Amino acid sequence: MLTETTLRRLETLGxxxxxxxxxxxxxxxxxxxxxxxxxxxxxxxxxxxxxxxADGTSLDGFSxxxxxxxxxxxxxxxxRFNPVRRVYIPKGNGKTxxxxxxxxxxxxxxxxxxxxxxxxYEPIFSKDSHGFRRKHSCHTALVQVKQKWTGIKWxxxxxxxxxxxxxxxxxxxxxxxxxxxxxxxLKLIKSMLKAGYIEDWRYHATYSGTPQGGVISxxxxxxxxxxxxxxxxxxxxxxxxxxxxxENRDYRHLCExxxxxxxxxxxxxxxxxxxxVEEAKRELALLDQQRKELKSTDPMDTGYRRxxxxxxxxxxLIGVIGTRSEAISxxxxxxxxxxxxxxxxxxxxxxGVVHAFDGVNFLGYKVHTYTGxxxxxxxxxxxxxxxxxxxxxxxxxxxxxxxxxFCKSKGYGIYDTFKPLHRxxxxxxxxxxxxxxxxxxxxxxxxxxxxATNAKRDLNKLHGLWRGxxxxxxxxxRKSTVSKVAKSLRKGEKSVLIVTRGSEKFIFPIYSLKMxxxxxxxxxxxxxxxxxxxxxxxxxxxxxxxxxxxxxxCGTGDGPFEVHHIxxxxxxxxxxxxxxxxxxxxxxxxxxxCSPCHKKLHAGTL
Numbered sequence: 001m002l003t004e005t006t007l008r009r010l011e012t013l014g015x016x017x018x019x020x021x022x023x024x025x026x027x028x029x030x031x032x033x034x035x036x037x038x039x040x041x042x043x044x045x046x047x048x049x050x051x052x053x054a055d056g057t058s059l060d061g062f063s064x065x066x067x068x069x070x071x072x073x074x075x076x077x078x079x080r081f082n083p084v085r086r087v088y089i090p091k092g093n094g095k096t097x098x099x100x101x102x103x104x105x106x107x108x109x110x111x112x113x114x115x116x117x118x119x120x121y122e123p124i125f126s127k128d129s130h131g132f133r134r135k136h137s138c139h140t141a142l143v144q145v146k147q148k149w150t151g152i153k154w155x156x157x158x159x160x161x162x163x164x165x166x167x168x169x170x171x172x173x174x175x176x177x178x179x180x181x182x183x184x185x186l187k188l189i190k191s192m193l194k195a196g197y198i199e200d201w202r203y204h205a206t207y208s209g210t211p212q213g214g215v216i217s218x219x220x221x222x223x224x225x226x227x228x229x230x231x232x233x234x235x236x237x238x239x240x241x242x243x244x245x246x247e248n249r250d251y252r253h254l255c256e257x258x259x260x261x262x263x264x265x266x267x268x269x270x271x272x273x274x275x276x277v278e279e280a281k282r283e284l285a286l287l288d289q290q291r292k293e294l295k296s297t298d299p300m301d302t303g304y305r306r307x308x309x310x311x312x313x314x315x316x317l318i319g320v321i322g323t324r325s326e327a328i329s330x331x332x333x334x335x336x337x338x339x340x341x342x343x344x345x346x347x348x349x350x351x352g353v354v355h356a357f358d359g360v361n362f363l364g365y366k367v368h369t370y371t372g373x374x375x376x377x378x379x380x381x382x383x384x385x386x387x388x389x390x391x392x393x394x395x396x397x398x399x400x401x402x403x404x405x406f407c408k409s410k411g412y413g414i415y416d417t418f419k420p421l422h423r424x425x426x427x428x429x430x431x432x433x434x435x436x437x438x439x440x441x442x443x444x445x446x447x448x449x450x451x452a453t454n455a456k457r458d459l460n461k462l463h464g465l466w467r468g469x470x471x472x473x474x475x476x477x478r479k480s481t482v483s484k485v486a487k488s489l490r491k492g493e494k495s496v497l498i499v500t501r502g503s504e505k506f507i508f509p510i511y512s513l514k515m516x517x518x519x520x521x522x523x524x525x526x527x528x529x530x531x532x533x534x535x536x537x538x539x540x541x542x543x544x545x546x547x548x549x550x551x552x553x554c555g556t557g558d559g560p561f562e563v564h565h566i567x568x569x570x571x572x573x574x575x576x577x578x579x580x581x582x583x584x585x586x587x588x589x590x591x592x593x594c595s596p597c598h599k600k601l602h603a604g605t606l
Contacts, residue, residue, distance in 0.1 A: 082195065160338065553579055
């Protein structure tokens with residue numbers, strides 16, 4: 001339990017940051033044990049929890065004694081970060097990305113520091129920043145573009161070259177020092193950045209960048225680019241002019257003519273001259289058609305300028321209502337700021353200025369404006385009439401190239417010729433597992449593209465290939481034909497797989513695009529930030545199990561106690577040892593054990 005003084009201190013970090021005050025005494029907060037419990041609770045379920053770092057340790061074997069050892073080393077100033085173990089993971093474009101794997105203790109230290117930094121910086125981060133933040137995601141960024149970017153004429157697409165590898169350590173520490181008045185914490189963060197990495201059993205020093213894969217790297221990256229967010233905010237304030245666009249004179253003149261003709265029609269009706277009334281109505285229809293072909297405001301009004309901005313990690317867009325030369329000038333200003341202030345360069349092959357109707361690719365979507373050109377009912381001068389809606393709004397579409405690559409990577413078949421293929425790699429699975437695998441793949445893709453206009457229509461072709469591949473894989477599994485498999489799956493209006501196990505029947509629905517979620521969330525609700533201090537008094541189930549001080553294998557109450565981790569439940573699902581059966585039946589990837597039992601387990605004698 002935290003003391004009242006410590007709790008009050010933690011809760012005021014955000015308020016102090018909003019007031020622009022430098023915060024001190026943060027290093028002393030690292031001695032608060034509950035922060036380390038919460039740090040462990042935050043990261044113990046990560047896929048890399050049991051992945052060993054360069055020193056051969058992971059989060060496996062977590063214990064109170066381990067926390068006390070880390071805190072003691074930090075108090076004495078003797079804690080040293082190990083070099084991260086570097087591996088390479090594939091990217092979507094066929095290239096690879098370096099990934100750093102820290103040791104178990106280093107992950108815990110990074111997470112505790114990350115929580116403190118999050119409490120300080122989250123309240124002051126820009127609303128236009130969406131990467132690596134709570135309650136923010138790719139979807140919140142795209143929703144903001146879709147709902148807020150009305151009338152944009154030019155899009156400045158900007159991408160930073162090798163961002164995570166090129167972050168300047170000295171610049172980052174200077175940025176942190178503007179908010180943090182604690183030299184010991186800054187020194188700890190700097191030593192974290194300078195720890196280096198091990199690749200092919202050789203040590204390499206790190207002179208710039210943050211290790212991708214480090215727990216703290218995302219928030220450090222956001223803190224670094226928050227300076228850019230603030231700069232663009234100033235550019236935006238200086239660029240915006242006018243409250244609304246000026247009136248289109250030609251449109252106004254036509255409106256006045258329409259009013260005169262309408263009055264003339266009323267007078268002619270009183271006189272009873274039907275032929276002249278019909279002539280006036282034809283003139284009115286012609287004027288109305290000419291008016292609908294014009295915009296009510298002047299799209300080239302030099303007194304009206306707007307600038308909007310969105311950023312997700314190192315990918316960001318700037319929308320401009322103005323001229324192309326102004327958009328190019330803004331791009332140049334931002335590039336100059338990045339070069340001189342943040343020591344970063346733009347990737348010119350991925351950056352540029354395009355017309356909003358042509359659009360750009362952003363976060364997996366094709367983003368561009370459209371003009372509805374719809375006839376809407378309205379009331380003018382007390383009369384019901386119609387007008388043309390010409391506001392340029394943003395649309396999100398699914399790039400067909402993305403669907404083509406997804407189809408190829410999963411092995412559904414040939415996308416262009418619509419030829420489904422079976423997947424040999426799945427034939428050894430049970431039929432239920434095959435259906436669940438296919439369902440998970442299509443559901444994940446459909447949920448990601450749920451914001452797209454006409455999403456179901458654009459996904460229909462891929463879904464057809466997906467279904468054909470599923471049927472062919474099941475047919476290969478049964479050594480049967482596709483038509484027979486299709487008939488066996490049909491039940492009422494939905495296709496389902498029925499698996500009989502003893503006296504029980506299990507139904508597995510085949511995913512349909514009708515199951516796609518409808519996106520109703522508003523921008524304000526998605527971006528609502530809770531003001532609670534989420535980790536001061538919270539205890540997860542695992543923390544409670546540790547606090548019980550009882551071995552879940554032998555039942556002894558004699559410590560010390562450690563936590564055993566496994567990577568996946570499937571690793572113990574078919575195990576015959578007692579500890580494997582216990583984890584499988586409880587569906588837990590962790591087991592609290594006394595130190596002797598844990599050592600026997602790793603020695604293979606348990």
